Amino acid sequence: MTDAPVNPLRSALFTxxxxxxxxxxxxxxxxxxxxxxELFFRKLPDCRNYVLAAGLGDVLDYLEHLRFTDDDxxxxxxxxxxxxxxxxxxxxxxxxxxxxxxxxxxxxxxNEPLVRVVAPMIESQIVETLVLNQVHFQSVxxxxxxxxxxxxxxRIVVDFGSRRAHGTDAALKVARASYLAGAVGTSNVLxxxxxxxxxxxxxxxxxxxxxxHEIDAFAAFAERYxxxxxxxxxxxxLDGVRNVIRLSRRLGERFRVQAIRxxxxxxxxxxxxxxxxxxEAGLTEVKIFASGGLDEYEVERLVASGAPTDAFGVGxxxxxxxxxxxxxxxxxxxxxxxxGRRKTSEGKESxxxxxxxxxxxxSGVMVGDVIALADEQLPGQPLLxxxxxxxxxxxxxxATLEQARETARRQIEALPPELRAxxxxxxxxxxxxxxxxxxxxxxxAGG
Amino acid sequence: MTDAPVNPLRSALFTxxxxxxxxxxxxxxxxxxxxxxELFFRKLPDCRNYVLAAGLGDVLDYLEHLRFTDDDxxxxxxxxxxxxxxxxxxxxxxxxxxxxxxxxxxxxxxNEPLVRVVAPMIESQIVETLVLNQVHFQSVxxxxxxxxxxxxxxRIVVDFGSRRAHGTDAALKVARASYLAGAVGTSNVLxxxxxxxxxxxxxxxxxxxxxxHEIDAFAAFAERYxxxxxxxxxxxxLDGVRNVIRLSRRLGERFRVQAIRxxxxxxxxxxxxxxxxxxEAGLTEVKIFASGGLDEYEVERLVASGAPTDAFGVGxxxxxxxxxxxxxxxxxxxxxxxxGRRKTSEGKESxxxxxxxxxxxxSGVMVGDVIALADEQLPGQPLLxxxxxxxxxxxxxxATLEQARETARRQIEALPPELRAxxxxxxxxxxxxxxxxxxxxxxxAGG
Numbered sequence: 001m002t003d004a005p006v007n008p009l010r011s012a013l014f015t016x017x018x019x020x021x022x023x024x025x026x027x028x029x030x031x032x033x034x035x036x037x038e039l040f041f042r043k044l045p046d047c048r049n050y051v052l053a054a055g056l057g058d059v060l061d062y063l064e065h066l067r068f069t070d071d072d073x074x075x076x077x078x079x080x081x082x083x084x085x086x087x088x089x090x091x092x093x094x095x096x097x098x099x100x101x102x103x104x105x106x107x108x109x110x111n112e113p114l115v116r117v118v119a120p121m122i123e124s125q126i127v128e129t130l131v132l133n134q135v136h137f138q139s140v141x142x143x144x145x146x147x148x149x150x151x152x153x154x155r156i157v158v159d160f161g162s163r164r165a166h167g168t169d170a171a172l173k174v175a176r177a178s179y180l181a182g183a184v185g186t187s188n189v190l191x192x193x194x195x196x197x198x199x200x201x202x203x204x205x206x207x208x209x210x211x212x213h214e215i216d217a218f219a220a221f222a223e224r225y226x227x228x229x230x231x232x233x234x235x236x237x238l239d240g241v242r243n244v245i246r247l248s249r250r251l252g253e254r255f256r257v258q259a260i261r262x263x264x265x266x267x268x269x270x271x272x273x274x275x276x277x278x279x280e281a282g283l284t285e286v287k288i289f290a291s292g293g294l295d296e297y298e299v300e301r302l303v304a305s306g307a308p309t310d311a312f313g314v315g316x317x318x319x320x321x322x323x324x325x326x327x328x329x330x331x332x333x334x335x336x337x338x339x340g341r342r343k344t345s346e347g348k349e350s351x352x353x354x355x356x357x358x359x360x361x362x363s364g365v366m367v368g369d370v371i372a373l374a375d376e377q378l379p380g381q382p383l384l385x386x387x388x389x390x391x392x393x394x395x396x397x398x399a400t401l402e403q404a405r406e407t408a409r410r411q412i413e414a415l416p417p418e419l420r421a422x423x424x425x426x427x428x429x430x431x432x433x434x435x436x437x438x439x440x441x442x443x444x445a446g447g
Numbered sequence: 448m449t450d451a452p453v454n455p456l457r458s459a460l461f462t463x464x465x466x467x468x469x470x471x472x473x474x475x476x477x478x479x480x481x482x483x484x485e486l487f488f489r490k491l492p493d494c495r496n497y498v499l500a501a502g503l504g505d506v507l508d509y510l511e512h513l514r515f516t517d518d519d520x521x522x523x524x525x526x527x528x529x530x531x532x533x534x535x536x537x538x539x540x541x542x543x544x545x546x547x548x549x550x551x552x553x554x555x556x557x558n559e560p561l562v563r564v565v566a567p568m569i570e571s572q573i574v575e576t577l578v579l580n581q582v583h584f585q586s587v588x589x590x591x592x593x594x595x596x597x598x599x600x601x602r603i604v605v606d607f608g609s610r611r612a613h614g615t616d617a618a619l620k621v622a623r624a625s626y627l628a629g630a631v632g633t634s635n636v637l638x639x640x641x642x643x644x645x646x647x648x649x650x651x652x653x654x655x656x657x658x659x660h661e662i663d664a665f666a667a668f669a670e671r672y673x674x675x676x677x678x679x680x681x682x683x684x685l686d687g688v689r690n691v692i693r694l695s696r697r698l699g700e701r702f703r704v705q706a707i708r709x710x711x712x713x714x715x716x717x718x719x720x721x722x723x724x725x726x727e728a729g730l731t732e733v734k735i736f737a738s739g740g741l742d743e744y745e746v747e748r749l750v751a752s753g754a755p756t757d758a759f760g761v762g763x764x765x766x767x768x769x770x771x772x773x774x775x776x777x778x779x780x781x782x783x784x785x786x787g788r789r790k791t792s793e794g795k796e797s798x799x800x801x802x803x804x805x806x807x808x809x810s811g812v813m814v815g816d817v818i819a820l821a822d823e824q825l826p827g828q829p830l831l832x833x834x835x836x837x838x839x840x841x842x843x844x845x846a847t848l849e850q851a852r853e854t855a856r857r858q859i860e861a862l863p864p865e866l867r868a869x870x871x872x873x874x875x876x877x878x879x880x881x882x883x884x885x886x887x888x889x890x891x892a893g894g
Contacts, residue, residue, distance in 0.1 A: 003452055004559065005641070006457050006637065006641060007452055007453075007454040008615035008618070008619060009452050009614065009615055009635055010452065011637050013636045013637040013640055014609075014615055014635070014636075014637045015635075015636055015637075016607075016610070016634040016635065016636070017634050017635075017636050017639075017646045017647060017648025017650055018610060018634065018648035018649050018651055019648075020636065020648075020651065021649065021668075021671075021675075022650055022651060022653070022654045023649055023672050024671055025650070025654065025667055025668050025672075026654075026657075028667065028670070028671050029667050031657055035653075035657070037653070060453075070770075073642075075636075075639075075640045075760075075773035076636075079646070080656070081672070099600075101682070121657065125653060126649075128610070128651075129609050130615070130634075132610035132611065132614075132658070133609060133610050133611070133612060133614065133615060136610065136611050137611075137612070137614050137617075138612045140613075142614075160463075162461075162463060162576050162578065162580060163575070163576050163579035163580050164578060164580070164583050164584075164768070164773050164774075165582065165584070165613065165780075166584045166612065166614065166616075166617040166772075167580065167581070167584050167613065167614055167615075167616030167617040167619075168455035168456055168461055168577070168580060168581075168614075168618075169613075169614030169615045169616040169617065169843070170584075170613040170614040170616065170617055171455070171461070171580055172455060173613075174612055174613075177687060186463075187463040187464050187465065188463065188464075188576075188842065189460045189461075189522075189523075190453065190455055190458050190461045190462075190463055191523045192464075192522075192722070193453075193460055193519075194452070199464045199526070200464060201463055201464025201465035201466075201468055201641070202465050202468065202732075203465055203466075203468065203469055204465055204466075204469060204473070204575075205779070205780070205790050205792070206469070206482075206484070206572060206779070207469045207472065207473075207779035208782045209783070209789070209790060210473075210478055210568070210780065210788065210789040220472055220475065220476050221468075221472050223475070224468075224470060224471055224472050225472075225474050225528070228468075233792045233793070234790050234792060235791070235793075236788065236791070237792075263792065264792040264793045264794055264795050265792070265793035265794070266793075274677070274779075279484075284814075295457050296790045316773045318495070318771045320613070320772040321772075322772055322773065324763075324769050325613075325767040325768075325769055325772045326611050326767045326769065327611075327892055329611070331610075332652070332653070333652070333653035333656045333657065334657070335652040336657045341656040341657065342656070343655075343682065344681075344714070345651050345680045345681060345682070345684075345711040346653070346680070346684070346692065346711045346712035346713075347711055347712065348711050359675075364500060372696045397489070399646060401616045401763050405828065415496050425885050438461055439662055
């Protein structure tokens with residue numbers, strides 16, 4: 001690494017090499033007409049009933065700032081793959097196109113476009129890598145976090161996963177996407193600053209370990225942070241709880257510790273035993289915070305078993321979305337110079353033309369979507385809205401994180417209960433293809 | 448996002464809040480003596496026989512540049528959690544400690560320290576989140592990539608996964624870690640620039656799609672890039688191969704296309720049929736490049752079946768390390784003020800004291816490791832070496848990517864064959880705990 005690492009979210013070189021060799025070939029042939037690309041995923045993982053869209057803000061931010069620096073162009077020149085005409089074009093390149101997208105926090109299903117980019121061929125092509133990278137991961141983790149929040153059944157969920165997220169960008173995006181999906185905040189301080197979102201944290205095992213006696217650690221920490229959460233499992237969980245009780249006797253009226261945290265062992269059993277000890281000592285107001293190896297399945301199990309856990313710190317399994325760490329998401333050309341385009345690769349067929357999704361809501365519950373051509377007028381709520389025109393963000397492209405969180409809350413609330421639940425629903429959500437779109441697809445054959 | 452997003456690799460705020468509340472409590476108590484923390488993982492995932500260590504360079508880079516900006520301190524002050532004494536200390540804080548670590552590209556096993564940080568308590572504590580974040584993910588993906596390279600049995604492997612890596616930092620680190628593990632390069636242009644590593648790329652489906660006839664796309668691309676790879680599966684794979692053959696007849700002597708790329712369908716069968724068509728047409732020199740949904744299992748299956756695939760572009764499943772997207776890795780206090788420390792949490796016990804790993808090699812093959820106290824002198828090669836002293840990098844902390852790649856190559860070559868193979872080895876690699884370390888652990892009880 002050099003002294004000042006490039007922020008990849010601001011680098012036009014964060015792209016696959018073939019985007020640039022294609023740009024060269026497009027220029028050679030004069031293929032500079034507007035092209036429409038759409039971002040969608042082909043199918044749901046077995047362990048997902050829906051996807052929660054996220055990442056649009058970073059995409060628009062990137063498009064607004066897209067430019068090749070002189071240093072970038074020097075690097076490209078040295079590859080001996082590009083001619084001066086292309087390099088000159090890249091030097092002055094700005095994103096001048098239009099973007100339509102579903103707002104962050106929208107529930108989406110297979111083949112539904114999350115984002116449509118319409119711009120001169122080279123512009124719309126070279127942004128593929130970053131657009132996919134951001135929307136894919138943020139949607140993966142928002143979808144996972146939404147399940148954790150659902151499983152917690154109104155108990156608090158906090159993102160504790162920065163240390164095992166896949167790199168620093170992922171850690172920040174996990175913090176944001178999990179908050180968007182209903183978590184109450186994150187342990188990551190930088191995320192708190194960058195996204196203006198709540199941060200949480202108490203103590204780690206090391207703090208207890210540097211003291212010869214656990215109760216000394218608890219006393220010192222509660223002296224500075226009276227309303228803190230004390231971590232009780234460094235040596236023996238129930239002894240730790242007894243030390244909290246001892247501290248409460250020592251401090252009397254001054255004892256204001258809000259919670260204990262369990263981080264290992266049989267969480268349900270330890271929560272019950274800890275609760276009993278605390279209640280017996282009159283500490284009925286002290287909550288139990290559970291962490292360590294949790295995911296939506298374990299959270300649901302704890303909740304269903306009646307374990308007295310009041311809050312969950314969720315890390316690794318949520319932040320890597322362990323049971324579904326990726327989606328079969330693609331950014332595909334659907335129209336060039338006004339004509340629909342498709343591919344028919346085995347198992348990877350795509351629908352041509354600019355599309356819109358119309359969603360029908362009945363008594364507050366989503367009952368079915370229709371994917372149609374963008375110029376069709378069908379019943380239901382259109383999901384894609386204009387967010388950028390001529391390279392400039394529109395108001396709808398400036399939703400705040402709080403607004404996106406509210407969108408997600410409403411959307412998840414409108415899901416049919418069997419789709420909101422963790423198990424795979426017996427029947428998938430109904431998504432139809434409009435007759436006009438079907439005809440358009442049939443009318444285009446490659447060759 | 449603000450106009451100039453912070454690069455989290457250069458932000459002291461990329462930390463969990465509890466690191467800072469603990470720092471406050473340490474300062475309150477005057478707990479400022481040197482502390483030793485070690486980074487290790489507790490167990491191997493079922494589908495891994497070893498871990499390839501990576502990420503050290505980013506850790507050292509971060510430690511060298513660690514500082515809180517005025518803006519960071521303003522943010523912290525606004526949290527109303529920290530007193531002026533701590534904020535003043537953070538303002539002047541630099542990392543002044545020592546780091547010992549296994550070189551990047553070293554094979555490691557459970558409980559073996561990958562990195563040891565020794566520094567005044569606050570310094571060694573607050574770096575936990577970034578140190579774990581970088582070494583964890585980079586080691587996860589280097590280990591996965593090593594398996595893909597092994598499965599490819601000397602055929603070429605290229606990282607194609609930037610679009611589905613978990614964020615931008617992950618994409619860059621995947622490019623680097625997979626190269627370290629033996630891939631020949633990446634499609635990510637920024638990774639090429641930042642890490643001075645080879646970049647690869649040809650064409651995407653969109654390039655074919657904008658042409659009315661596939662052969663026109665091939666002709667245009669080969670005109671600009673005569674030695675290119677042509678993507679043949681946009682509409683029908685074997686028709687695509689026939690169009691390559693048609694182009695070869697049209698161009699005659701000027702035909703220098705090096706390869707075709709298959710990206711969908713039954714890869715083994717399509718490779719065989721494509722090979723037959725190419726050979727029949729006299730194009731025996733044209734290679735077959737396979738991509739699309741590959742991982743080490745699929746690559747091994749293709750190789751074992753004798754499918755005529757000469758190179759592999761590996762993306763999603765490798766870059767998210769789908770079968771093992773995380774390791775149970777931790778950064779634990781092992782010594783404070785010269786005294787060994789441990790935790791005994793159920794299932795998460797740790798060994799106290801600064802440690803070294805001694806590895807025995809017999810006839811070029813690794814036969815066993817011993818984890819010992821750092822001041823023991825045991826037979827075998829010590830794996831941890833000094834890489835930073837007093838906050839300054841030592842020469843061993845400046846290994847280049849090429850050197851790390853060579854280390855990895857030699858280490859993987861020295862693995863017993865049953866550990867290098869993809870299936871779980873019948874017996875794990877032998878790792879003993881030295882009697883002195885065992886006694887040290889037994890002598891320390893928490894309480």
